[in-house]
Amino acid sequence: MTAKVISDVDADALAARGLPGLWYVVAKSVQLRAREVLGVRALGRQLALWRGEDGAPRCVEDFCPHRGAPLSRGVVIDGNVACRYHGVMLDGTGTIVRVPAMPDCPLEGRQAIIGYATAEANGAVFVYIPSADRPEPPPLDLPxxxxxxxxxxxxxxxxxxxxxxxxxxxxxxxxxxxxxxxxxxxxxxxxxxxxxxxxxxxxxxxxxxxxxxxxxxxxxxxxxxxxxxxxxxxxxxxxxxxxxxxxxxxxxxxxxxxxxxxxxxxxxxxxxxxxxxxxxxxxxxxxxxxxxxxxxxxxxxxxxxxxxxxxxxxxxxxxxxxxxxxxxxxxxxxxxxxxxxxxxxx
Ligand code: FES
Ligand SMILES: [Fe+2]
CATH class of the missing domain: 3.90.380.10 (Naphthalene 1,2-dioxygenase Alpha Subunit; Chain A, domain 1)
Known part of the structure; x- marks a missing residue:
């Protein structure tokens, strides 16, 4: 297999957009209030954040897999995010846990959108943005x-x-x-x-x-x-x-x-x-x-x-x-x- 040739222009363009494969601070802890969903943007991605039943942050793409409504306009029910448009509920892994409008909907249980690893430290919420070479979150190195x-x-x-x-x-x-x-x-x-x-x-x-x-x-x-x-x-x-x-x-x-x-x-x-x-x-x-x-x-x-x-x-x-x-x-x-x-x- 031949190694990919990466030009300086392509490398610099990616670096200018923001390097994935790192933990990023996305919000102050106080911004993420219980039972509310917060929309943030980081590295060109729209993210929806909320707190689960254990109080820890959850983060998924800000995109409802049903018809694309922003989940940041949703509500928190039982520690999951529920879309405001038709009520589809997702957990912090991006899996559809419930489609309340449709009994036995086959979408239930499907991993539908990206879920991001989160951490909270010193009054801030961190999200891990994966890269192709570092898809899994490493431990967060705090100062x-x-x-x-x-x-x-x-x-x-x-x-x-x-x-x-x-x-x-x-x-x-x-x-x-x-x-x-x-x-x-x-x-x-x-x-x-x-x-x-x-x-x-x-x-x-x-x-x-x-x-x-x-x-x-x-x-x-x-x-x-x-x-x-x-x-x-x-x-x-x-x-x-x-x-x-x-x-x-x-x-x-x-x-x-x-x-x-x-x-x-x-x-x-x-x-x-x-x-x-x-x-x-x-x-x-x-x-x-x-x-x-x-x-x-x-x-x-x-x-x-x-x-x-x-x-x-x-x-x-x-x-x-x-x-x-x-x-x-x-x-x-x-x-x-x-x-x-x-x-x-x-
Ligand atoms: S668009 Fe989210 S439930 Fe329909
Ligand atoms: Fe300065």
Missing amino acids: AEFTDPGWSGFLCSGLWNCNYQLAAENTADPMHGIYLHADSFTLAYGGREDLVRIDPADRGFLITRVAQTDQNFDWCHVVTEGSTNFIRLDIPYPMAGGPGGPFRVLGFMTPVDEHSTRIFFWRNRQVSGIAREAWRFLFRGFFEARHWEVLEQDREMLEAVPHTAREREMLYQHDAGVVRLRRIWRERARQILAAPTELTPS
Whole structure:
């Protein structure tokens, strides 16, 4: 058997749509209310989410196999989703469990649509989007900050009208902090001129400013080899920032489609006891609005970058993280496309 030849163009096109074979954050836990169905879009797929009788999330294609009505307009009955149009009920595997309008309907028991594996952690709902080479969900690799009770965080989420790669590249670019966010509370410090270096790090790589540490957004850890991709970075806080040392950001980006991204950013500090309460109070009352201002600066800039910008970019040394990320995405897309069969988006 001859190996498939995958062009850079095809690999880059798949990477731009979003790489399957990973767990993605699709919603905040609070959005998925008991007995309600939530419609979300991820990697070009329409998904319907709800909670089963055990409270755990379920996820299927947002498509009723009877005549195509969106299941996200349905209701939850006995832990299953029931289509609003004629009442067909499906479970979280996408199997028709009941056709209430038709006694002994032969459709009952049929696996009719795609069911997706789900997980819930740290206030967020994750869905596994399978790829041809990784059809089964691997264990979800969560950041240590999610499981270590010494960390306390808040989840911020937003919709950015730009490709997810632009959002990830922005987070893997420590040199933009002192420019784009120079007027902010926490990112106004340090030199405006520097070099960056790249080093291997756990499940990915580290990009670091060479001439300064702990003054601004000076490093980030890009995790590309786990079962979910995310970026970790620290923002040093001035004394007025209260307890807890630097502000640890964990950024997850879910491609909605090629031109929009749902961002999920956890903002954490290492605090416990009374310091934890002080931090949570300060965040809600003071820092949260400032963090949204910084995120809005990112969003506005990225949404204004033309879709075709890559064709005319002139990169320089600071873009080492961007280049590395693109190489990783291309290689991963190549592996997926080379696998014997490909699952097509619904
Ligand atoms: S379209 Fe869903 S039950 Fe008919
Ligand atoms: Fe930024």
